[in-house]
Amino acid sequence: xxxxxxxxxxxxxxxxxxxxxxxxxxxxxxxxxxxxxxxxxxxxxxxxxxxxxxxxxxxxxxxxxxxxxxxxxxxxxxxxxxxxxxxxxxxxxxxxxxxxxxxxxxxxxxxxxxxxxxxxxxxxxxxxxxxxxxxxxxxxxxxxxxxxxxxxxxxxxxxxxxxxxxxxxxxxxxxxxxxxxxxxxxxxxxxxxxxxxxxxxxxxxxxxxxxxxxxxxxxxxxxxxxxxxxxxxxxxxxxxxxxxxxxxxxxxxxxxxxxxxxxxxxxxxxxxxxxxxxxxxxxxxxxxxxxxxxxxxxxxxxxxxxxxxxxxxxxxxxxxxxxxxxxxxxxxxxxxxxxxxxxxxxxxxxxxxxxxxxxxxxxxxxxxxxxxx
Amino acid sequence: xxxxxxxxxxxxxxxxxxxxxxxxxxxxxxxxxxxxxxxxxxxxxxxxxxxxxxxxxxxxxxxxxxxxxxxxxxxxxxxxxxxxxxxxxxxxxxxxxxxxxxxxxxxxxxxxxxxxxxxxxxxxxxxxxxxxxxxxxxxxxxxxxxxxxxxxxxxxxxxxxxxxxxxxxxxxxxxxxxxxxxxxxxxxxxxxxxxxxxxxxxxxxxxxxxxxxxxxxxxxxxxxxxxxxxxxxxxxxxxxxxxxxxxxxxxxxxxxxxxxxxxxxxxxxxxxxxxxxxxxxxxxxxxxxxxxxxxxxxxxxxxxxxxxxxxxxxxxxxxxxxxxxxxxxxxxxxxxxxxxxxxxxxxxxxxxxxxxxxxxxxxxxxxxxxxxxxxxxxxxxxxxxxxxxxxxxxxxxxxxxxxxxxxxxxxxxxxxxxxx
Numbered sequence: 001x002x003x004x005x006x007x008x009x010x011x012x013x014x015x016x017x018x019x020x021x022x023x024x025x026x027x028x029x030x031x032x033x034x035x036x037x038x039x040x041x042x043x044x045x046x047x048x049x050x051x052x053x054x055x056x057x058x059x060x061x062x063x064x065x066x067x068x069x070x071x072x073x074x075x076x077x078x079x080x081x082x083x084x085x086x087x088x089x090x091x092x093x094x095x096x097x098x099x100x101x102x103x104x105x106x107x108x109x110x111x112x113x114x115x116x117x118x119x120x121x122x123x124x125x126x127x128x129x130x131x132x133x134x135x136x137x138x139x140x141x142x143x144x145x146x147x148x149x150x151x152x153x154x155x156x157x158x159x160x161x162x163x164x165x166x167x168x169x170x171x172x173x174x175x176x177x178x179x180x181x182x183x184x185x186x187x188x189x190x191x192x193x194x195x196x197x198x199x200x201x202x203x204x205x206x207x208x209x210x211x212x213x214x215x216x217x218x219x220x221x222x223x224x225x226x227x228x229x230x231x232x233x234x235x236x237x238x239x240x241x242x243x244x245x246x247x248x249x250x251x252x253x254x255x256x257x258x259x260x261x262x263x264x265x266x267x268x269x270x271x272x273x274x275x276x277x278x279x280x281x282x283x284x285x286x287x288x289x290x291x292x293x294x295x296x297x298x299x300x301x302x303x304x305x306x307x308x309x310x311x312x313x314x315x316x317x318x319x320x321x322x323x324x325x326x327x328x329x330x331x332x333x334x335x336x337x338x339x340x341x342x343x344x345x346x347x348x349x350x351x352x353x354x355x356x357x358x359x360x361x362x363x364x365x366x367x368x369x370x371x372x373x
Numbered sequence: 374x375x376x377x378x379x380x381x382x383x384x385x386x387x388x389x390x391x392x393x394x395x396x397x398x399x400x401x402x403x404x405x406x407x408x409x410x411x412x413x414x415x416x417x418x419x420x421x422x423x424x425x426x427x428x429x430x431x432x433x434x435x436x437x438x439x440x441x442x443x444x445x446x447x448x449x450x451x452x453x454x455x456x457x458x459x460x461x462x463x464x465x466x467x468x469x470x471x472x473x474x475x476x477x478x479x480x481x482x483x484x485x486x487x488x489x490x491x492x493x494x495x496x497x498x499x500x501x502x503x504x505x506x507x508x509x510x511x512x513x514x515x516x517x518x519x520x521x522x523x524x525x526x527x528x529x530x531x532x533x534x535x536x537x538x539x540x541x542x543x544x545x546x547x548x549x550x551x552x553x554x555x556x557x558x559x560x561x562x563x564x565x566x567x568x569x570x571x572x573x574x575x576x577x578x579x580x581x582x583x584x585x586x587x588x589x590x591x592x593x594x595x596x597x598x599x600x601x602x603x604x605x606x607x608x609x610x611x612x613x614x615x616x617x618x619x620x621x622x623x624x625x626x627x628x629x630x631x632x633x634x635x636x637x638x639x640x641x642x643x644x645x646x647x648x649x650x651x652x653x654x655x656x657x658x659x660x661x662x663x664x665x666x667x668x669x670x671x672x673x674x675x676x677x678x679x680x681x682x683x684x685x686x687x688x689x690x691x692x693x694x695x696x697x698x699x700x701x702x703x704x705x706x707x708x709x710x711x712x713x714x715x716x717x718x719x720x721x722x723x724x725x726x727x728x729x730x731x732x733x734x735x736x737x738x739x740x741x742x743x744x745x746x747x748x749x750x751x752x753x754x755x756x757x758x759x760x761x762x763x764x765x766x767x768x769x770x771x772x773x774x775x776x777x778x779x780x781x782x783x784x785x786x787x788x789x790x791x792x793x
Contacts, residue, residue, distance in 0.1 A: 065738055069460070069728065096522055099498045099731035105524055106703035107736050110743075121535065124494050124501065124519040130541040131519060137534050296501050296517045298508075325460050327731060331502030334456035335509050349456075 004214045005191050008198045015240075018202045019050045020088050028090045028150070030116065033101055034073065034238035035262050036289065037093050037120065038139055038282040040272065043204065044154045044162040045146040047090065051200035052077045053240040053263065056354040065107055066100075071325040072354050073238040074100045081112040091116025091149065093142070097294040098328055116149045118142060125296040126287045136283040143279065159278035169204045170268040172211040177265060179215075181257050181313055184230060185223035189249065189256040193241035197263050228253055229372045232310045234260035234336075235321035235352070237294070237329055242321055244358055245350065249319060252362075254369045258313035260306055261321070266290060293332035302332050303339035310345050316372045317346045319365075324353035346372060376636060378660025380594065380653075385618050389599060392615060396605050403428045403485045409554070412487040412507065414500045415604070416674065416697060417518065418543060418690045420570055420681075422491065423608035424563040425550050430484055431604040432503070436467040436760055440649035444479040445760035457506075463729045463760035464646070465503035472510050487513055489553065495520030495700035496674070497732030516549060518542055520694050524702030532695075539691040560686075566608035567690070568683040576616035577603055578679045580623045584667045584717050588632030589640065590623045593669040594656045595633055597647050603675055638663030638788045639781045640718055642710065644670060644740075645725030645733055646759035651767075655757075658771065659723075662778040666723060668713050670733060673698035703736040707743035714748045720788070721781055722752030723774075728764045751784060753777040 011018045019029045030042050031052040042049035054076025059068075062078035080086050091114050096102045105119045121138050123131035143154055176195060179186050187195075195214065199207045231254045236242065241263045249256060259265050269290045273281040291300040310318050318340060322329060333349070340347050348368040350361060403410055411427040413419060419429055439445045445463065448470030453459050455473055457466055471478040490513060492504035501517055508515035519542060521535035547558045584591050599619060606612025626633070641659070643666035648655050659666055677697035682689035694700075698709055713719065724741045726734045741752040755773040758764035782788075 065736075067726070067734065070731070070735060096524075097498075100735050102498065102522055102524075103703055103735040107739055109525065110703075110739055119524055121521040121531075124498065125517045128542065128545055130538055130545055133541075134521075134534065134538040141531060141534075293502070294498075296505065296515070296519070298515060322458075324458075327461050327499045328502055330458040330461050331465075331499075331506060333458070334506070337456050 004210055004217070005194060008194045008210065011201060012194045012197045015053065015197070015201050016085060016088070019048060022048050022203070023088045029088065030091045030093060031086060031089045033077070033092070033094045033104070035095065035097060035266070035292070035294070036122075036286060037095050038142070038286065040159060040162040040166050040282060041139060041143050041154070041279075042093070042146060043165070044158040045150040045152065047146070047150060048203055049093075050202075052080075052086075052092070053197070053200070053238070054080065056240050056242070056356065058355050065111060069325055070100050071238075071323055073323075074104050076354075078104070078108065078112070081108070086112075089114060091118070094119045095122045096120070097122060098326075116145075118145045122286070123295075127297045127299050132283055132287050135286055136280050139279050139282050156278050160274065163272045163274055163278055163281065165204050165208070167271045167274065169199060169208045169211070170271055172208055172215065173199065173268040175215055176211070176218075177258065179218060183223055184255040184257045185228065186218055186221050188224075189233070189246035190241075190243060192256070192259075193243065193246060193261075193263055196267050197241055200263070200267065228255040229317070229369050230255060230257045230313070230315050231317050231319055231369075232256070232258045232260065232313050232315040233264075233319045233321060234306055235323065235329060236261040236263060237292075237323060237326060238262060239323055239352065239354070242352055242356060244356060245321065245352075245361065248358055248362060248365055249369075252366045252369045253373060257315060258309060260290075260309055266292070293328040301335075303335040306336055307339045307343050307345060310340070311343065315345070317348070317368065319368075320347055320349045321352050322349055324351050375661045376663070378657045379635065380656060380660065381631070381633070381635070383595060383599070383619070383622050385615070385622055386598070388615060388618060389601065392606065392611070393601055397482050400428065400430065400485055401483050409488040410485045411489045411491050412484075412504075413490075414492045414496065414504065416496050416677070416694065416699065417491050417493045418546065418694065419607040420563055420566040420686070420690070421543065421546055421550065423566045424559050425554055425556065427489070428485070429605070429607065430487070432468045432507070433464055434601060434604050435471070435480065435482065435484060436464040437647070437649045438482060439467050439471065439480050440760040441652065442481045443650060444481070445650060446762050447479055448474065449761055459761075459763075461729060462499050462503065462731070463758055463764070465499065465506070467760045469503065469506050469510070472507060487511055489513055490515045491518070492516070493518040493520055493694060495522070495694055495697065497699070497730075499731060514553075516546060518546070518694060520700060522702065523695065523700055523705055525704050536691055536695060539694055540687055543687050543690060563686050564683040567681050567686050569610050569613050570607050570678060571681040571683060573603065573606070573613040573616050574676065574678040574681065576613060576620050578676050580616065580620040581672055581676065583623050583627050586627050587640075587718060588630065588634075588637040589665055589667045589717070590626035590631060590633055591667065592633040592656075593643050593666045593672070594652070596669065596672060597652065600671065600675075632665070634660050634663065634665035636663040637665045639665065639720045639778075639785065641666045641721045641723045642668040642713065642719050643723045643725060644737065645757065646670075646727040646730050648725075648757045648765060649759055650762055651765065654767075658774055664721075664723075664778055664781070667717055668719060670698060673709055673713065699732060703739050703743070706740050707747070710740065710744045711747050714744060714750060719750060720785055721750055721777070723777070724752050724754045726754060726756045728756055728758045729761060730759065751780060
């Protein structure tokens with residue numbers, strides 16, 4: 001198991017390396033902005049989709065175009081592009097999930113044109129019949145764009161095959177999370193983040209093969225600190241895992257038993273139907289997925305969902321990693337705070353604005369965890 | 374060259390005061406009349422609500438009013454105490470703060486509580502979150518008109534699907550309103566209200582067109598002052614009548630060669646949301662240098678409703694919702710602003726960044742550079758905020774604008790002689 005997590009950690013630490021190798025082998029790679037691009041459609045066109053999570057480093061070159069008081073990931077991704085680090089990509093796909101990513105496609109195409117660039121006009125609301133229909137038509141447009149780019153038709157069979165491959169990967173990630181909830185301490189939060197992040201960066205088929213071995217070897221693994229405080233971590237909508245914060249949480253006497261992070265449970269939480277027509281299935285999946293503050297849905301409220309998740313995971317507390325300047329998640333916070341309080345679940349809010357300094361955070365985290373222990 | 378700036382009020386200002394006072398009086402009595410109350414964002418299919426006899430309240434207008442009266446900071450802080458981050462939209466923090474404070478709110482107006490919330494995301498995505506917060510606080514339904522964004526060089530097919538989606542949502546809105554009120558939808562009243570609004574917006578647009586004159590009879594400061602009826606009086610004949618008077622007065626100014634900014638030297642585009650809490654001082658900074666901001670995001674966004682057509686109420690509303698300046702990406706914004714520069718003979722771009730307004734500040738450098746490149750006129754960026762005085766540095770704004778006016782004076786030496 002150590003070998004596999006070591007192998008995956010190497011990929012996660014140098015996230016573009018694996019995709020570059022794929023490219024050097026004569027294949028194509030498209031970068032997807034977070035969150036929830038229907039990667040299956042890109043996969044079905046024979047192109048490798050990877051998720052662009054930026055870095056946790058300071059941004060400099062993109063400051064000319066995006067103010068430092070905008071959220072980190074769009075600035076970081078544009079910075080990577082301007083530095084030439086994304087030159088190996090054949091294209092990029094944007095889902096217009098918030099006011100920053102909404103404007104980015106035009107800015108990107110002015111300063112870093114790529115052979116393929118596509119913006120999905122994702123529905124902003126998920127609680128009406130019209131939005132699912134519209135989303136289906138937008139996913140069909142993505143399919144059409146990719147067909148033009150890849151010079152090949154994408155058949156329903158191609159799509160179904162990709163959906164099955166992605167669902168298998170989701171199942172495997174789900175198993176890791178089941179182990180995490182039932183036997184906390186088998187995997188560290190860092191290991192889990194490594195597993196999810198690498199799934200976003202390499203061909204799913206290869207990742208699934210590694211995952212099978214990873215899970216198989218986990219059976220013999222001994223639990224660490226089984227009686228630690230059980231925590232759920234949430235937030236982190238678009239950014240890389242906050243490795244150091246995750247380590248710090250688990251060094252402070254807690255174990256992360258579940259999460260609501262994008263590089264986490266959000267990435268695989270629900271499966272895509274393998275029976276209905278594939279593009280419709282992907283749109284239906286988008287609509288029925290776990291709630292996200294970037295979407296309006298009166299029928300499924302984020303605060304309730306997160307509180308349910310904490311209760312179902314038998315968590316003693318929730319740590320919210322709030323990306324600074326992220327409006328959708330910032331606006332959701334007072335509702336989350338009220339709902340957690342109503343149910344008697346303590347929480348700690350940590351503002352994330354890379355590069356992170358752990359100094360002051362350590363004291364707050366330790367104090368929070370101590371009160372729960 | 375500085376001269377003291379004395380703003381000239383339009384005579385219809387008195388009429389505006391009366392209309393505004395009456396509106397708020399009606400608002401306080403609305404419960405007695407049995408009308409339902411809907412709180413709306415800036416760009417909404419308002420006539421669908423007025424046709425069903427709703428009283429419409431505009432939340433952005435409320436925040437602006439609070440800022441003008443100097444109470445927005447306190448209301449922002451009220452939101453922050455509840456957990457709203459000081460980095461998010463200060464319009465939202467002001468309005469939510471007032472809702473949280475309830476009877477204790479320092480808001481200068483008494484708003485009746487909403488029965489329904491109607492929000493449209495073609496002006497920004499943030500506003501949806503703002504309205505969700507209101508929906509949570511008041512425990513009432515939030516209806517989102519989800520309007521796809523027009524970016525880059527969008528093809529016709531993509532546009533027509535977006536259009537079909539918006540139309541379908543208007544149908545869904547009608548069904549919702551029927552269920553919500555227990556009455557069948559009043560299509561006759563819809564056509565009537567749309568006819569009133571259409572007349573109102575056209576008159577407003579005709580008055581705005583007169584900014585082509587040199588000197589310009591209107592500055593953005595007049596426009597900000599006289600903006601309220603195009604929101605609050607949508608669907609009414611009274612609104613249209615008001616802008617008839619407004620337009621006639623602007624025409625008089627043109628005939629008499631009255632300049633909105635006395636001694637007009639430079640004609641500017643002003644970007645960003647007005648700094649309501651300090652607007653007089655800002656106007657004075659421009660006015661005292663003969664710098665006349667004539668064009669603004671509002672003159673390119675609300676005018677979308679000129680396209681309302683009572684003979685095609687649903688279709689034309691869908692078009693109007695899709696096409697305002699605020700619903701377009703940077704490339705399309707550059708095209709529109711270039712047209713405005715030419716049409717209104719603009720000499721410069723005063724790109725005011727409203728620090729907490731993502732919908733206007735993301736991409737502002739590219740917008741400015743794009744327009745500069747195509748028109749050759751210079752621009753400047755300066756930072757303010759609409760409701761949060763803590764994000765506004767008078768000294769910094771002064772210094773930046775002083776430099777800009779000096780640069781304009783050097784660039785257009787003739788302007789100081791010919792029009793003064």
